[in-house]
Amino acid sequence: MPQQTQTAKGASMADIDPSKVVAVFEYLLGPRLGKVTATAVLSSISLFILFWCFSGIWEHGGKQILGSLRWFGMPAINEGAASVATFLLILIFYGVVMVAILFFIGERLFRKSVSQFALDELAALRNEGIETVYTVRVSNEQEFTNWKSTKADWEKKLRAHIENNFPKADYLLASHLGVVPLQHMEIALNTEHLRELCYVMRQLEIIEQMITSYRR
Numbered sequence: 001m002p003q004q005t006q007t008a009k010g011a012s013m014a015d016i017d018p019s020k021v022v023a024v025f026e027y028l029l030g031p032r033l034g035k036v037t038a039t040a041v042l043s044s045i046s047l048f049i050l051f052w053c054f055s056g057i058w059e060h061g062g063k064q065i066l067g068s069l070r071w072f073g074m075p076a077i078n079e080g081a082a083s084v085a086t087f088l089l090i091l092i093f094y095g096v097v098m099v100a101i102l103f104f105i106g107e108r109l110f111r112k113s114v115s116q117f118a119l120d121e122l123a124a125l126r127n128e129g130i131e132t133v134y135t136v137r138v139s140n141e142q143e144f145t146n147w148k149s150t151k152a153d154w155e156k157k158l159r160a161h162i163e164n165n166f167p168k169a170d171y172l173l174a175s176h177l178g179v180v181p182l183q184h185m186e187i188a189l190n191t192e193h194l195r196e197l198c199y200v201m202r203q204l205e206i207i208e209q210m211i212t213s214y215r216r
Contacts, residue, residue: 046098114214118165125158126207134200138189151196155203162210170210177202 133151138144163171180195180202188194 043098046101114166118161119211119214121161121165122207123211125154125161126204126211129154129158129200129204129207134197134204137187138193140189144189144193147193148196151200158203158207166210174203174206174210177206 133147133154136147136150138147159171159175162174177199180198182194182198183201185194185197188197
């Protein structure tokens with residue numbers, strides 16, 4: 001029962017995930033334009049909240065600040081001028097905050113979420129697959145059995161690395177290869193070996209596509 005409650009809470013949190021808003025814009029306007037639009041909308045909302053709340057800021061903050069200054073012996077200041085001055089002061093403060101927020105949002109929306117270390121490790125796994133699986137010659141059934149074991153270990157490491165360091169879409173692409181057409185290969189021992197080699201070749205193509213797409 002607690003596990004079901006926890007699952008329900010997780011689903012509820014996923015339903016209000018702000019990233020889904022960005023996904024809607026991306027679907028309607030395309031990846032780059034959608035992100036720009038999402039950033040503009042978030043900026044507009046933030047500025048609207050700032051101006052909408054200004055009257056409250058003045059009533060519950062500006063007047064008190066002005067009264068404190070007068071209490072310390074500051075000369076009398078016209079309330080309209082004080083209102084403008086306080087607004088500008090608050091606007092500068094909130095402007096700095098907004099710049100920091102927008103910079104963070106821009107970084108989150110536009111930066112590539114995959115580290116260079118993850119890309120380097122993916123490239124190393126690609127080379128390992130070529131050297132220990134794809135180019136290895138198999139001449140009998142025993143070698144074929146050992147080869148399948150090596151291939152399975154390599155795929156397990158590869159997919160675990162992608163799952164832990166890359167977006168889910170990349171993991172699904174790399175773990176579900178779909179329909180892979182058979183190609184003639186002279187090094188294939190039998191039909192099963194040929195089919196497995198074609199899967200390995202498709203896997204390597206996907207890895208190369210991922211490395212190219214995330215390369216800085």
